[in-house]
């Protein structure tokens with residue numbers, strides 16, 4: 001028999017109202033022990049809570065009758081005054097009545113186990129609680145609502161259909177026909193493969209929305225990277241001096257651009273150096289920027305004629321060059337360099353980072369860029385690394401199924417089964433205990 005759990009559902013600390021929730025078979029008994037008359041399900045009632053003859057608080061009591069509750073079990077909420085002592089007294093009383101403090105995510109885990117939501121939806125709940133930007137909120141809410149689930153359900157149905165055809169071929173009594181029957185499964189599997197390919201090409205979008213789009217500020221020492229960072233985030237996040245080699249550590253600053261979460265990183269100026277500390281900074285700069293979604297190369301406009309593209313920064317397609325210090329640069333030289341860079345397919349912006357308001361144009365261009373990169377007409381197929389890994393695994397099994405030319409029908413059937421299994425792990429229809437533990441332990445207590 002499952003035990004009955006309790007937890008503070010609202011944030012800890014002083015507040016107007018605190019909500020303590022309980023879930024499990026002892027719910028009715030506990031509500032009646034504390035509140036006296038049990039209110040009807042889903043109707044809030046004002047009650048004096050008492051335990052062992054001592055009054056705890058006057059509270060709003062709300063109870064749910066399983067399975068019509070978040071967890072699917074009998075459950076209740078006590079909305080009490082949000083003082084520390086009130087909450088402590090109530091939680092002590094609940095423990096005294098034999099209830100157990102919930103583990104992180106245990107309410108949602110029970111909801112999952114009772115079929116109220118699948119694993120992808122449960123992850124959506126966690127993401128919704130963590131959401132700080134509009135795009136994170138939208139994506140998480142879509143996931144809770146089953147936007148991710150629906151796609152996987154459709155793919156699973158398709159796989160089940162194909163599997164039925166392949167199995168029919170295996171069982172076919174007439175020796176000549178199995179191949180023809182098996183071939184009927186092929187078009188569906190080919191279509192699915194191309195859908196998964198499209199999803200994989202787009203695989204980072206979902207978790208970039210969730211975790212943040214990574215923009216690296218890179219370039220030579222003294223180009224003005226830290227000045228650009230400070231201008232974009234509108235505070236003195238990084239030290240700026242006229243000494244080359246000022247920045248060593250990566251300075252990561254989260255910010256919101258066009259409703260998207262962005263991680264902007266200032267890095268050490270790239271150069272060969274004997275200074276051990278600076279050399280480590282340069283190493284970190286290279287690593288971070290190589291993994292970034294976008295590199296902003298900051299170039300000193302005053303020395304723009306020294307920019308040797310074949311010697312200098314290793315620019316790659318999609319990089320963005322910001323020619324800085326336009327207040328002291330020779331505009332003709334700068335525009336010549338800009339033209340050359342644009343001819344190479346690079347984006348170029350000219351600014352004077354030190355001038356107030358000058359970075360607004362760059363910021364607006366970045367908003368457009370991030371919006372373009374992260375918005376999409378379809379809900380992403382993956383919003384976590386975990387999803388992307390399973391998706392790649394599924395694609396590999398599917399490739400193998402498709403390569404077995406109808407002759408090895410049984411092998412193809414097995415690969416189709418493995419494809420379905422990999423996809424099933426994303427929504428949790430194939431549940432591995434360790435995955436569940438990992439997903440739910442990242443929740444806060446009380447959810």
Ligand SMILES: Nc1nc2c(ncn2[C@@H]2O[C@H](COP(=O)(O)OP(=O)(O)OP(=O)(O)O)[C@@H](O)[C@H]2O)c(=O)[nH]1
Nearest residue numbers: 221222223224225226227245246247269325353354
């Ligand atoms: N005139 C002018 N000076 C600038 C501009 N932007 C930055 N500077 C100056 O250039 C110098 C170097 O700026 P930083 O922002 O520290 O340059 P950095 O690229 O971060 O340098 P490191 O961290 O040493 O690699 C400072 O003296 C800044 O004030 C600009 O737009 N115009």
Ligand SMILES: [K+]
Nearest residue numbers: 222241243246
């Ligand atoms: K500097």
Ligand SMILES: [Mg+2]
Nearest residue numbers: 225226246247
């Ligand atoms: Mg710097």
